[in-house]
Amino acid sequence: MLIERAPVVLELRPEVKLAGVSKSYGVGRNAVQAVESVDLDIDHNEFVSVLGPSGCGKSTMLLMIAGLVKPGSGTISIQGRKIEGPQRTTGIVFQNPVLLPWRTVLDNVLLPIELMGDNVNSYREHAHELLEIAGIADFTDRLPHELSGGMRQRASICRALIQHPTLLLMDEPFSALDAMTRDDMNLELLRIWERDRKTVVFITHSISEAIFLSDRVVVMSKRPARIIEDIVIPLPRPRSIEMQETMQFLQLRTRVRKLIEH
Amino acid sequence: MAHHRSRFVYLTLMCRSLALRPGEARLVNAAWALGLFALILAGWQLAVRALQIPDIILPSPTDIAEYLVRRDQLFLKHLWPTLIQTIWGFALAVVGGVLLAIVVSLTEFGKRAIMPLLVVAQIVPKIAVAPLFMLWFGIGDLSRVLIAFTVAFFPMVINTASGLSSVNQEVVLLGRAFARSRWEFFLKIQFPHALPYIFDGMKVSITLAIIGVIVAEFVSSQRGLGYLIMFGNGRLDTTMMMTAIVVLSAMGLALYAIISVMARVFVYWRTPNET
Numbered sequence: 001m002l003i004e005r006a007p008v009v010l011e012l013r014p015e016v017k018l019a020g021v022s023k024s025y026g027v028g029r030n031a032v033q034a035v036e037s038v039d040l041d042i043d044h045n046e047f048v049s050v051l052g053p054s055g056c057g058k059s060t061m062l063l064m065i066a067g068l069v070k071p072g073s074g075t076i077s078i079q080g081r082k083i084e085g086p087q088r089t090t091g092i093v094f095q096n097p098v099l100l101p102w103r104t105v106l107d108n109v110l111l112p113i114e115l116m117g118d119n120v121n122s123y124r125e126h127a128h129e130l131l132e133i134a135g136i137a138d139f140t141d142r143l144p145h146e147l148s149g150g151m152r153q154r155a156s157i158c159r160a161l162i163q164h165p166t167l168l169l170m171d172e173p174f175s176a177l178d179a180m181t182r183d184d185m186n187l188e189l190l191r192i193w194e195r196d197r198k199t200v201v202f203i204t205h206s207i208s209e210a211i212f213l214s215d216r217v218v219v220m221s222k223r224p225a226r227i228i229e230d231i232v233i234p235l236p237r238p239r240s241i242e243m244q245e246t247m248q249f250l251q252l253r254t255r256v257r258k259l260i261e262h
Numbered sequence: 263m264a265h266h267r268s269r270f271v272y273l274t275l276m277c278r279s280l281a282l283r284p285g286e287a288r289l290v291n292a293a294w295a296l297g298l299f300a301l302i303l304a305g306w307q308l309a310v311r312a313l314q315i316p317d318i319i320l321p322s323p324t325d326i327a328e329y330l331v332r333r334d335q336l337f338l339k340h341l342w343p344t345l346i347q348t349i350w351g352f353a354l355a356v357v358g359g360v361l362l363a364i365v366v367s368l369t370e371f372g373k374r375a376i377m378p379l380l381v382v383a384q385i386v387p388k389i390a391v392a393p394l395f396m397l398w399f400g401i402g403d404l405s406r407v408l409i410a411f412t413v414a415f416f417p418m419v420i421n422t423a424s425g426l427s428s429v430n431q432e433v434v435l436l437g438r439a440f441a442r443s444r445w446e447f448f449l450k451i452q453f454p455h456a457l458p459y460i461f462d463g464m465k466v467s468i469t470l471a472i473i474g475v476i477v478a479e480f481v482s483s484q485r486g487l488g489y490l491i492m493f494g495n496g497r498l499d500t501t502m503m504m505t506a507i508v509v510l511s512a513m514g515l516a517l518y519a520i521i522s523v524m525a526r527v528f529v530y531w532r533t534p535n536e537t
Contacts (some may be wrong), residue, residue, distance in 0.1 A: 106268070
Protein backbone atom coordinates (compact mmCIF):
# COMPACT_ATOMS: atom_id res chain seq x y z
CA MET A 1 0.00 0.00 0.00
CA LEU A 2 2.66 2.43 1.11
CA ILE A 3 4.91 1.40 -1.72
CA GLU A 4 2.10 1.88 -4.19
CA ARG A 5 1.35 5.36 -2.95
CA ALA A 6 4.90 6.59 -2.76
CA PRO A 7 5.27 7.54 -6.44
CA VAL A 8 2.02 9.50 -6.25
CA VAL A 9 3.45 11.60 -3.45
CA LEU A 10 6.58 12.13 -5.48
CA GLU A 11 4.48 13.39 -8.37
CA LEU A 12 3.01 15.98 -6.06
CA ARG A 13 6.36 17.70 -5.81
CA PRO A 14 6.20 20.57 -6.27
CA GLU A 15 2.62 20.93 -5.10
CA VAL A 16 2.36 24.49 -6.41
CA LYS A 17 4.38 25.74 -9.34
CA LEU A 18 4.49 29.28 -10.66
CA ALA A 19 6.37 29.64 -13.95
CA GLY A 20 7.09 33.10 -15.34
CA VAL A 21 3.94 34.55 -13.81
CA SER A 22 3.29 38.24 -14.50
CA LYS A 23 0.26 40.40 -14.03
CA SER A 24 -0.56 43.99 -14.77
CA TYR A 25 -3.72 45.98 -14.25
CA GLY A 26 -5.12 48.67 -16.51
CA VAL A 27 -4.16 49.45 -20.09
CA GLY A 28 -1.78 51.71 -21.96
CA ARG A 29 -0.08 54.45 -20.00
CA ASN A 30 -2.18 53.74 -16.92
CA ALA A 31 -1.11 50.11 -16.74
CA VAL A 32 0.36 49.09 -13.42
CA GLN A 33 2.64 46.09 -13.24
CA ALA A 34 1.64 44.19 -10.09
CA VAL A 35 3.66 40.99 -10.44
CA GLU A 36 6.69 40.47 -12.67
CA SER A 37 7.99 37.11 -13.89
CA VAL A 38 7.71 35.10 -10.71
CA ASP A 39 9.05 31.55 -10.66
CA LEU A 40 8.24 29.67 -7.48
CA ASP A 41 7.99 26.03 -6.47
CA ILE A 42 6.24 25.09 -3.26
CA ASP A 43 6.54 21.57 -1.93
CA HIS A 44 3.82 19.35 -0.60
CA ASN A 45 2.97 20.26 3.02
CA GLU A 46 5.49 23.06 3.03
CA PHE A 47 4.76 26.28 4.92
CA VAL A 48 5.95 29.16 2.75
CA SER A 49 5.64 32.83 3.62
CA VAL A 50 5.69 35.50 0.97
CA LEU A 51 7.11 38.63 2.53
CA GLY A 52 7.05 42.06 0.97
CA PRO A 53 6.13 45.69 1.55
CA SER A 54 2.46 46.64 1.66
CA GLY A 55 0.82 47.00 -1.70
CA CYS A 56 3.65 45.30 -3.57
CA GLY A 57 1.43 42.88 -5.43
CA LYS A 58 1.76 39.84 -3.21
CA SER A 59 -2.00 39.66 -2.72
CA THR A 60 -2.40 39.58 -6.48
CA MET A 61 -0.03 36.64 -6.53
CA LEU A 62 -2.14 34.84 -3.94
CA LEU A 63 -5.36 35.50 -5.85
CA MET A 64 -3.72 34.06 -8.95
CA ILE A 65 -2.79 30.88 -7.05
CA ALA A 66 -6.38 30.76 -5.81
CA GLY A 67 -7.54 30.82 -9.41
CA LEU A 68 -9.51 34.01 -8.77
CA VAL A 69 -7.29 36.22 -10.94
CA LYS A 70 -5.89 35.09 -14.27
CA PRO A 71 -2.16 35.61 -14.75
CA GLY A 72 -1.27 38.02 -17.54
CA SER A 73 1.42 35.62 -18.66
CA GLY A 74 3.04 32.47 -17.35
CA THR A 75 1.35 29.47 -15.80
CA ILE A 76 0.35 28.30 -12.36
CA SER A 77 -0.09 24.61 -11.72
CA ILE A 78 -1.26 22.78 -8.65
CA GLN A 79 -0.36 19.11 -8.34
CA GLY A 80 0.95 19.19 -11.87
CA ARG A 81 -2.25 20.54 -13.42
CA LYS A 82 -2.47 24.03 -14.84
CA ILE A 83 -5.26 25.86 -13.05
CA GLU A 84 -7.93 27.73 -15.00
CA GLY A 85 -10.16 28.78 -12.12
CA PRO A 86 -10.86 28.34 -8.41
CA GLN A 87 -10.11 24.87 -7.02
CA ARG A 88 -12.23 23.09 -4.42
CA THR A 89 -9.05 21.82 -2.82
CA THR A 90 -7.84 25.34 -2.05
CA GLY A 91 -8.84 27.11 1.15
CA ILE A 92 -8.48 30.88 1.49
CA VAL A 93 -8.17 33.13 4.53
CA PHE A 94 -8.44 36.84 3.81
CA GLN A 95 -7.03 39.81 5.67
CA ASN A 96 -10.47 40.45 7.16
CA PRO A 97 -12.43 37.52 8.56
CA VAL A 98 -15.37 38.43 6.25
CA LEU A 99 -17.87 36.30 8.10
CA LEU A 100 -21.47 36.76 7.04
CA PRO A 101 -23.10 38.67 9.92
CA TRP A 102 -26.46 36.89 9.65
CA ARG A 103 -24.97 33.41 9.99
CA THR A 104 -23.89 31.78 13.21
CA VAL A 105 -20.23 30.86 13.53
CA LEU A 106 -21.08 27.23 12.68
CA ASP A 107 -23.02 28.18 9.56
CA ASN A 108 -20.24 30.54 8.50
CA VAL A 109 -17.79 27.66 8.69
CA LEU A 110 -20.16 25.54 6.61
CA LEU A 111 -20.70 28.27 4.00
CA PRO A 112 -18.30 26.93 1.35
CA ILE A 113 -20.04 23.54 1.52
CA GLU A 114 -23.43 25.17 1.06
CA LEU A 115 -22.20 27.33 -1.80
CA MET A 116 -20.75 24.28 -3.53
CA GLY A 117 -24.09 22.52 -3.11
CA ASP A 118 -22.67 19.64 -1.09
CA ASN A 119 -24.51 17.87 1.68
CA VAL A 120 -24.02 20.20 4.62
CA ASN A 121 -24.99 17.60 7.21
CA SER A 122 -22.09 15.36 6.34
CA TYR A 123 -19.67 18.19 7.17
CA ARG A 124 -21.31 19.23 10.41
CA GLU A 125 -19.18 16.99 12.57
CA HIS A 126 -16.00 18.21 10.90
CA ALA A 127 -17.08 21.82 11.49
CA HIS A 128 -17.59 21.16 15.20
CA GLU A 129 -14.19 19.46 15.30
CA LEU A 130 -12.50 22.46 13.68
CA LEU A 131 -14.19 24.91 16.04
CA GLU A 132 -13.02 22.74 18.90
CA ILE A 133 -9.42 22.76 17.64
CA ALA A 134 -9.55 26.52 17.10
CA GLY A 135 -10.78 26.98 20.66
CA ILE A 136 -14.08 28.65 19.77
CA ALA A 137 -16.43 25.71 20.31
CA ASP A 138 -18.31 27.75 22.91
CA PHE A 139 -19.25 30.26 20.23
CA THR A 140 -20.68 27.77 17.73
CA ASP A 141 -24.18 29.27 17.75
CA ARG A 142 -23.14 32.89 18.21
CA LEU A 143 -23.25 35.61 15.58
CA PRO A 144 -19.93 37.06 14.35
CA HIS A 145 -20.51 40.47 15.96
CA GLU A 146 -20.47 38.78 19.37
CA LEU A 147 -16.90 37.59 18.81
CA SER A 148 -13.59 39.41 19.23
CA GLY A 149 -11.42 40.12 16.19
CA GLY A 150 -9.12 37.22 16.99
CA MET A 151 -12.00 34.79 17.42
CA ARG A 152 -13.53 35.91 14.13
CA GLN A 153 -10.30 35.22 12.32
CA ARG A 154 -10.15 31.77 13.97
CA ALA A 155 -13.64 31.11 12.62
CA SER A 156 -12.55 32.20 9.15
CA ILE A 157 -9.60 29.78 9.34
CA CYS A 158 -12.07 27.01 10.24
CA ARG A 159 -14.12 28.02 7.20
CA ALA A 160 -11.03 27.78 5.01
CA LEU A 161 -10.35 24.26 6.30
CA ILE A 162 -13.90 22.88 6.13
CA GLN A 163 -13.70 21.16 2.74
CA HIS A 164 -10.41 19.40 3.62
CA PRO A 165 -8.22 21.55 1.36
CA THR A 166 -4.74 20.38 0.44
CA LEU A 167 -3.58 23.95 -0.11
CA LEU A 168 -4.25 26.81 2.30
CA LEU A 169 -3.76 30.40 1.10
CA MET A 170 -3.57 33.13 3.71
CA ASP A 171 -3.49 36.83 2.84
CA GLU A 172 -2.09 38.79 5.82
CA PRO A 173 -4.68 37.09 8.03
CA PHE A 174 -3.47 38.57 11.30
CA SER A 175 -2.44 42.05 10.22
CA ALA A 176 -5.61 43.62 11.60
CA LEU A 177 -5.02 42.17 15.07
CA ASP A 178 -3.08 43.67 17.95
CA ALA A 179 0.44 42.38 18.60
CA MET A 180 -0.43 40.09 21.50
CA THR A 181 -3.40 38.49 19.78
CA ARG A 182 -1.19 38.13 16.74
CA ASP A 183 1.41 36.10 18.66
CA ASP A 184 -1.39 33.90 19.99
CA MET A 185 -2.83 33.41 16.54
CA ASN A 186 0.56 32.50 15.10
CA LEU A 187 1.00 29.78 17.71
CA GLU A 188 -2.57 28.65 17.20
CA LEU A 189 -2.10 28.42 13.45
CA LEU A 190 1.06 26.35 13.85
CA ARG A 191 -0.73 24.06 16.31
CA ILE A 192 -3.60 23.49 13.86
CA TRP A 193 -1.15 22.99 11.03
CA GLU A 194 1.00 20.46 12.96
CA ARG A 195 -2.13 18.38 13.61
CA ASP A 196 -3.11 18.23 9.99
CA ARG A 197 -0.33 19.39 7.73
CA LYS A 198 -1.05 20.93 4.38
CA THR A 199 0.69 23.20 1.96
CA VAL A 200 0.42 26.79 3.15
CA VAL A 201 1.18 30.01 1.31
CA PHE A 202 1.15 32.80 3.85
CA ILE A 203 1.31 36.45 2.78
CA THR A 204 2.65 38.92 5.33
CA HIS A 205 4.61 42.11 5.70
CA SER A 206 5.91 41.17 9.14
CA ILE A 207 9.45 39.79 9.06
CA SER A 208 9.18 38.08 12.46
CA GLU A 209 5.87 36.47 11.60
CA ALA A 210 7.22 35.13 8.33
CA ILE A 211 10.33 33.62 9.95
CA PHE A 212 8.47 32.27 12.95
CA LEU A 213 5.85 30.40 10.94
CA SER A 214 7.63 29.19 7.86
CA ASP A 215 9.83 26.53 6.38
CA ARG A 216 10.76 29.03 3.71
CA VAL A 217 10.45 32.77 3.33
CA VAL A 218 10.17 34.25 -0.13
CA VAL A 219 11.16 37.89 -0.08
CA MET A 220 9.47 40.11 -2.67
CA SER A 221 10.51 43.51 -3.98
CA LYS A 222 8.44 46.68 -4.11
CA ARG A 223 5.89 46.90 -6.91
CA PRO A 224 6.11 45.22 -9.32
CA ALA A 225 6.57 42.19 -7.10
CA ARG A 226 9.62 40.16 -8.02
CA ILE A 227 11.31 37.50 -5.93
CA ILE A 228 14.50 38.92 -4.38
CA GLU A 229 15.47 35.97 -2.25
CA ASP A 230 14.23 32.58 -1.17
CA ILE A 231 15.39 31.75 2.36
CA VAL A 232 15.10 28.38 4.08
CA ILE A 233 14.25 28.72 7.78
CA PRO A 234 16.12 25.97 9.63
CA LEU A 235 14.42 26.53 13.02
CA PRO A 236 13.19 23.26 14.56
CA ARG A 237 9.52 22.44 15.03
CA PRO A 238 7.33 22.67 17.01
CA ARG A 239 8.14 26.34 17.44
CA SER A 240 7.67 28.43 20.54
CA ILE A 241 7.50 32.16 21.16
CA GLU A 242 10.84 31.97 23.04
CA MET A 243 12.56 31.00 19.80
CA GLN A 244 12.05 34.56 18.66
CA GLU A 245 14.78 35.60 21.08
CA THR A 246 17.37 33.09 19.95
CA MET A 247 20.51 34.21 18.13
CA GLN A 248 19.54 32.18 15.09
CA PHE A 249 16.17 33.88 14.82
CA LEU A 250 17.63 37.35 15.25
CA GLN A 251 20.29 36.69 12.64
CA LEU A 252 17.66 35.53 10.17
CA ARG A 253 15.64 38.62 10.90
CA THR A 254 18.58 40.93 10.29
CA ARG A 255 19.36 39.15 7.05
CA VAL A 256 15.81 39.51 5.77
CA ARG A 257 15.58 43.13 6.86
CA LYS A 258 18.72 44.00 4.92
CA LEU A 259 17.26 42.34 1.83
CA ILE A 260 14.09 44.38 2.08
CA GLU A 261 15.90 47.66 2.67
CA HIS A 262 17.79 47.21 -0.55
CA MET B 263 -32.14 16.47 13.68
CA ALA B 264 -29.11 18.68 13.47
CA HIS B 265 -30.91 20.77 10.90
CA HIS B 266 -33.87 21.35 13.19
CA ARG B 267 -31.52 22.53 15.87
CA SER B 268 -29.96 25.03 13.49
CA ARG B 269 -33.37 26.51 12.60
CA PHE B 270 -34.18 26.79 16.25
CA VAL B 271 -30.98 28.79 16.74
CA TYR B 272 -32.16 31.46 14.28
CA LEU B 273 -35.62 31.55 15.81
CA THR B 274 -34.00 32.25 19.16
CA LEU B 275 -31.81 34.94 17.62
CA MET B 276 -34.87 36.64 16.11
CA CYS B 277 -36.74 36.59 19.41
CA ARG B 278 -33.70 37.83 21.29
CA SER B 279 -33.33 40.67 18.82
CA LEU B 280 -36.80 41.92 19.78
CA ALA B 281 -35.89 42.22 23.42
CA LEU B 282 -34.15 45.26 24.86
CA ARG B 283 -30.42 44.97 24.46
CA PRO B 284 -27.83 46.03 27.00
CA GLY B 285 -27.09 49.71 26.78
CA GLU B 286 -30.35 50.36 25.03
CA ALA B 287 -32.47 52.33 27.45
CA ARG B 288 -35.37 52.77 25.09
CA LEU B 289 -37.98 53.28 27.76
CA VAL B 290 -36.02 56.13 29.28
CA ASN B 291 -35.56 57.75 25.87
CA ALA B 292 -39.26 57.35 25.16
CA ALA B 293 -40.06 58.94 28.49
CA TRP B 294 -38.02 62.03 27.59
CA ALA B 295 -39.67 62.35 24.19
CA LEU B 296 -43.13 61.80 25.61
CA GLY B 297 -42.42 64.37 28.29
CA LEU B 298 -41.47 66.98 25.70
CA PHE B 299 -44.52 66.09 23.62
CA ALA B 300 -46.80 66.55 26.66
CA LEU B 301 -45.14 69.90 27.31
CA ILE B 302 -45.79 71.07 23.76
CA LEU B 303 -49.43 69.96 23.98
CA ALA B 304 -49.83 71.78 27.29
CA GLY B 305 -48.25 74.94 25.84
CA TRP B 306 -50.55 74.73 22.84
CA GLN B 307 -53.61 74.26 25.04
CA LEU B 308 -52.65 77.18 27.29
CA ALA B 309 -51.86 79.48 24.37
CA VAL B 310 -55.20 78.79 22.69
CA ARG B 311 -57.05 79.47 25.95
CA ALA B 312 -55.01 82.48 27.07
CA LEU B 313 -54.97 84.23 23.69
CA GLN B 314 -58.56 83.18 22.98
CA ILE B 315 -57.65 81.92 19.53
CA PRO B 316 -60.84 81.01 17.66
CA ASP B 317 -61.48 77.36 16.63
CA ILE B 318 -61.37 78.25 13.00
CA ILE B 319 -57.73 79.31 13.27
CA LEU B 320 -56.40 76.79 15.78
CA PRO B 321 -58.42 74.36 17.86
CA SER B 322 -56.89 73.24 21.14
CA PRO B 323 -55.69 69.64 21.72
CA THR B 324 -58.71 68.95 23.92
CA ASP B 325 -61.02 70.26 21.19
CA ILE B 326 -59.44 67.81 18.78
CA ALA B 327 -59.64 64.92 21.23
CA GLU B 328 -63.25 65.71 21.98
CA TYR B 329 -64.08 65.93 18.26
CA LEU B 330 -62.41 62.59 17.63
CA VAL B 331 -64.36 60.86 20.38
CA ARG B 332 -67.63 62.46 19.32
CA ARG B 333 -67.31 61.55 15.65
CA ASP B 334 -65.18 58.41 15.87
CA GLN B 335 -67.38 56.53 13.36
CA LEU B 336 -66.78 59.19 10.73
CA PHE B 337 -63.01 58.96 11.08
CA LEU B 338 -63.04 55.18 11.17
CA LYS B 339 -65.08 55.15 7.95
CA HIS B 340 -62.59 57.44 6.21
CA LEU B 341 -59.48 55.87 7.72
CA TRP B 342 -60.26 52.51 6.18
CA PRO B 343 -59.90 53.33 2.42
CA THR B 344 -56.80 55.43 3.06
CA LEU B 345 -55.19 52.61 5.03
CA ILE B 346 -56.04 49.89 2.50
CA GLN B 347 -54.83 51.93 -0.47
CA THR B 348 -51.63 52.87 1.35
CA ILE B 349 -50.90 49.23 2.09
CA TRP B 350 -51.59 48.18 -1.51
CA GLY B 351 -49.44 50.92 -2.95
CA PHE B 352 -46.68 50.15 -0.48
CA ALA B 353 -46.83 46.39 -1.06
CA LEU B 354 -46.62 46.87 -4.83
CA ALA B 355 -43.70 49.26 -4.35
CA VAL B 356 -41.83 46.77 -2.18
CA VAL B 357 -42.36 43.79 -4.49
CA GLY B 358 -41.83 45.78 -7.69
CA GLY B 359 -38.91 47.73 -6.26
CA VAL B 360 -37.05 44.65 -5.02
CA LEU B 361 -37.66 42.76 -8.27
CA LEU B 362 -36.47 45.63 -10.44
CA ALA B 363 -33.44 46.14 -8.17
CA ILE B 364 -32.55 42.49 -8.68
CA VAL B 365 -32.75 42.92 -12.45
CA VAL B 366 -30.73 46.12 -12.21
CA SER B 367 -27.92 44.63 -10.13
CA LEU B 368 -27.76 41.19 -11.70
CA THR B 369 -27.83 42.03 -15.39
CA GLU B 370 -25.49 44.10 -17.47
CA PHE B 371 -28.47 45.70 -19.24
CA GLY B 372 -29.96 46.69 -15.89
CA LYS B 373 -26.72 48.21 -14.69
CA ARG B 374 -26.02 50.15 -17.87
CA ALA B 375 -29.48 51.04 -19.15
CA ILE B 376 -32.04 50.90 -16.35
CA MET B 377 -30.07 52.28 -13.42
CA PRO B 378 -29.20 55.68 -14.96
CA LEU B 379 -32.84 56.14 -15.95
CA LEU B 380 -33.94 55.33 -12.40
CA VAL B 381 -31.56 57.89 -10.96
CA VAL B 382 -32.91 60.55 -13.32
CA ALA B 383 -36.53 59.49 -12.72
CA GLN B 384 -35.93 59.96 -9.01
CA ILE B 385 -35.62 63.69 -9.60
CA VAL B 386 -39.05 63.95 -11.22
CA PRO B 387 -41.60 65.02 -8.59
CA LYS B 388 -43.79 61.93 -8.79
CA ILE B 389 -46.66 63.65 -7.01
CA ALA B 390 -47.03 65.93 -10.04
CA VAL B 391 -48.26 63.04 -12.16
CA ALA B 392 -51.28 62.46 -9.89
CA PRO B 393 -53.79 64.33 -12.08
CA LEU B 394 -52.42 62.51 -15.10
CA PHE B 395 -53.03 59.15 -13.45
CA MET B 396 -56.62 60.17 -12.76
CA LEU B 397 -56.97 60.80 -16.46
CA TRP B 398 -55.46 57.45 -17.39
CA PHE B 399 -56.79 55.13 -14.72
CA GLY B 400 -59.99 56.88 -13.70
CA ILE B 401 -60.86 58.44 -10.39
CA GLY B 402 -61.28 55.11 -8.59
CA ASP B 403 -59.11 53.29 -6.05
CA LEU B 404 -56.79 52.01 -8.76
CA SER B 405 -55.47 55.51 -9.50
CA ARG B 406 -54.78 56.20 -5.85
CA VAL B 407 -52.98 52.89 -5.36
CA LEU B 408 -50.90 53.52 -8.47
CA ILE B 409 -49.95 57.01 -7.33
CA ALA B 410 -48.89 55.66 -3.93
CA PHE B 411 -46.92 52.97 -5.73
CA THR B 412 -45.16 55.47 -7.99
CA VAL B 413 -44.13 57.65 -5.08
CA ALA B 414 -43.04 54.77 -2.82
CA PHE B 415 -41.32 52.73 -5.52
CA PHE B 416 -38.07 54.66 -6.06
CA PRO B 417 -36.56 54.49 -2.59
CA MET B 418 -37.23 50.73 -2.67
CA VAL B 419 -35.34 50.22 -5.94
CA ILE B 420 -32.48 52.51 -5.06
CA ASN B 421 -32.02 51.10 -1.55
CA THR B 422 -32.29 47.49 -2.61
CA ALA B 423 -29.94 48.00 -5.54
CA SER B 424 -27.34 49.65 -3.35
CA GLY B 425 -27.67 46.77 -0.87
CA LEU B 426 -27.25 44.16 -3.57
CA SER B 427 -24.19 45.89 -4.98
CA SER B 428 -22.38 46.69 -1.73
CA VAL B 429 -21.21 43.18 -0.90
CA ASN B 430 -17.65 43.32 0.44
CA GLN B 431 -15.00 42.56 -2.20
CA GLU B 432 -13.51 39.71 -0.19
CA VAL B 433 -16.94 38.12 0.23
CA VAL B 434 -17.40 38.38 -3.53
CA LEU B 435 -14.11 36.51 -3.96
CA LEU B 436 -15.27 33.88 -1.50
CA GLY B 437 -18.45 33.50 -3.51
CA ARG B 438 -16.54 33.24 -6.77
CA ALA B 439 -14.26 30.61 -5.28
CA PHE B 440 -17.07 28.34 -4.07
CA ALA B 441 -20.54 29.25 -5.36
CA ARG B 442 -21.66 26.70 -7.92
CA SER B 443 -23.90 29.28 -9.60
CA ARG B 444 -24.66 32.96 -9.74
CA TRP B 445 -28.07 32.16 -8.24
CA GLU B 446 -26.51 30.37 -5.26
CA PHE B 447 -24.38 33.44 -4.57
CA PHE B 448 -27.41 35.68 -4.85
CA LEU B 449 -29.49 33.54 -2.54
CA LYS B 450 -26.91 32.82 0.13
CA ILE B 451 -24.93 36.07 0.15
CA GLN B 452 -26.27 38.95 -1.90
CA PHE B 453 -29.91 38.94 -0.87
CA PRO B 454 -29.41 38.52 2.89
CA HIS B 455 -26.77 41.25 2.68
CA ALA B 456 -29.34 43.56 1.08
CA LEU B 457 -32.03 42.84 3.68
CA PRO B 458 -31.15 45.72 6.04
CA TYR B 459 -31.14 48.08 3.06
CA ILE B 460 -34.54 46.75 1.98
CA PHE B 461 -36.03 47.44 5.39
CA ASP B 462 -34.51 50.93 5.44
CA GLY B 463 -36.13 51.47 2.06
CA MET B 464 -39.45 50.24 3.42
CA LYS B 465 -39.33 52.77 6.23
CA VAL B 466 -39.01 55.58 3.70
CA SER B 467 -41.51 54.02 1.31
CA ILE B 468 -44.34 53.62 3.78
CA THR B 469 -44.40 57.33 4.63
CA LEU B 470 -44.22 58.20 0.94
CA ALA B 471 -47.08 55.79 0.16
CA ILE B 472 -49.25 57.64 2.67
CA ILE B 473 -48.38 60.97 1.06
CA GLY B 474 -49.23 59.49 -2.34
CA VAL B 475 -52.68 58.32 -1.26
CA ILE B 476 -53.49 61.59 0.52
CA VAL B 477 -52.49 63.72 -2.45
CA ALA B 478 -54.52 61.46 -4.72
CA GLU B 479 -57.47 61.93 -2.40
CA PHE B 480 -56.94 65.69 -2.54
CA VAL B 481 -57.09 65.58 -6.32
CA SER B 482 -60.25 63.56 -6.56
CA SER B 483 -62.04 61.39 -4.07
CA GLN B 484 -65.29 60.91 -2.23
CA ARG B 485 -63.79 59.23 0.82
CA GLY B 486 -60.60 58.79 2.78
CA LEU B 487 -58.77 60.99 5.25
CA GLY B 488 -57.42 63.20 2.46
CA TYR B 489 -60.98 63.78 1.29
CA LEU B 490 -62.00 64.55 4.86
CA ILE B 491 -59.25 67.18 5.13
CA MET B 492 -60.46 68.83 1.90
CA PHE B 493 -64.08 68.55 3.05
CA GLY B 494 -63.26 70.19 6.39
CA ASN B 495 -61.31 72.87 4.51
CA GLY B 496 -64.31 73.64 2.32
CA ARG B 497 -66.52 74.05 5.39
CA LEU B 498 -63.89 76.03 7.29
CA ASP B 499 -64.05 73.27 9.91
CA THR B 500 -60.48 73.47 11.15
CA THR B 501 -61.12 71.03 13.97
CA MET B 502 -62.22 68.38 11.48
CA MET B 503 -59.10 68.97 9.36
CA MET B 504 -56.76 68.75 12.30
CA THR B 505 -58.46 65.70 13.73
CA ALA B 506 -58.10 64.00 10.34
CA ILE B 507 -54.42 64.90 10.36
CA VAL B 508 -54.05 63.42 13.84
CA VAL B 509 -55.72 60.18 12.74
CA LEU B 510 -53.53 60.12 9.66
CA SER B 511 -50.40 60.61 11.76
CA ALA B 512 -51.45 57.82 14.09
CA MET B 513 -51.93 55.56 11.09
CA GLY B 514 -48.48 56.47 9.74
CA LEU B 515 -46.90 55.89 13.12
CA ALA B 516 -48.54 52.48 13.47
CA LEU B 517 -47.43 51.36 10.00
CA TYR B 518 -43.91 52.61 10.63
CA ALA B 519 -43.81 50.79 13.97
CA ILE B 520 -44.91 47.52 12.36
CA ILE B 521 -42.11 47.80 9.78
CA SER B 522 -39.58 48.67 12.48
CA VAL B 523 -40.51 45.59 14.46
CA MET B 524 -40.31 43.43 11.33
CA ALA B 525 -36.90 44.90 10.55
CA ARG B 526 -35.75 44.10 14.04
CA VAL B 527 -36.85 40.49 13.75
CA PHE B 528 -35.62 39.79 10.24
CA VAL B 529 -32.41 41.80 10.51
CA TYR B 530 -31.60 40.18 13.84
CA TRP B 531 -27.84 40.54 13.27
CA ARG B 532 -27.85 44.31 13.28
CA THR B 533 -26.11 45.59 16.38
CA PRO B 534 -27.83 48.25 18.51
CA ASN B 535 -25.60 51.12 17.43
CA GLU B 536 -26.50 50.44 13.80
CA THR B 537 -30.24 50.78 14.41
